[in-house]
Amino acid sequence: MASVRIREAEEGDCGQILRLIRELAEYEKLSDQVQISEEALRADGFGENPLYRCLVADLPPAPGDTQGQGIGSKIIRRVAQVALDQGCSQFRLAVLDWNQRAMALYKALGAQDLTEAEGWHAFTFDGEAMRKLAGK
Numbered sequence: 001m002a003s004v005r006i007r008e009a010e011e012g013d014c015g016q017i018l019r020l021i022r023e024l025a026e027y028e029k030l031s032d033q034v035q036i037s038e039e040a041l042r043a044d045g046f047g048e049n050p051l052y053r054c055l056v057a058d059l060p061p062a063p064g065d066t067q068g069q070g071i072g073s074k075i076i077r078r079v080a081q082v083a084l085d086q087g088c089s090q091f092r093l094a095v096l097d098w099n100q101r102a103m104a105l106y107k108a109l110g111a112q113d114l115t116e117a118e119g120w121h122a123f124t125f126d127g128e129a130m131r132k133l134a135g136k
Contacts, residue, residue, distance in 0.1 A: 004071050006078040009054035011046040014038045017054060028096055055079065072105055094122060 009017060018038050025034045044051045057075055076093075083091045093111065095102045107113065114120040125133060 004074055005058045006055055006075055007058065009045065009056045011042055013054075013056055014041040014045070017041055017056070028099075053082065055082070072102075073109060076106075076109055 015038055018036070018041055021036065022031065022034055025031045045054055055075065055078055057071060059071070079091055092114075093106055095106065103113065
């Protein structure tokens with residue numbers, strides 16, 4: 001396993017977090033959906049009442065691909081620790097249906113696929129749909 005440290009994000013990480021959001025969106029073929037700015041990340045994650053908590057992984061410089069080195073498992077374990085420390089009874093992950101590698105990892109770590117088990121589907125209201133609902 002790679003030598004990796006998982007830590008709470010700091011305001012100075014916002015540029016790198018945004019870069020990673022964009023890289024993930026590109027990987028998931030959803031680049032057109034990235035609407036957030038670095039300033040919004042700062043305001044939402046590090047303002048007076050942050051809307052979310054973000055963890056980052058500090059990786060040592062290493063050549064090549066980091067997949068298969070246990071980094072994802074380590075991050076998920078840390079999320080579980082934080083969730084339990086905050087009194088949460090569960091946490092959820094979303095994954096696209098074609099990302100079999102991620103689904104296999106989550107299942108191997110003990111996650112239950114709610115789509116298979118309970119038939120859940122995820123929905124979102126965004127942009128025009130939100131404005132229409134709000135009468136704006």
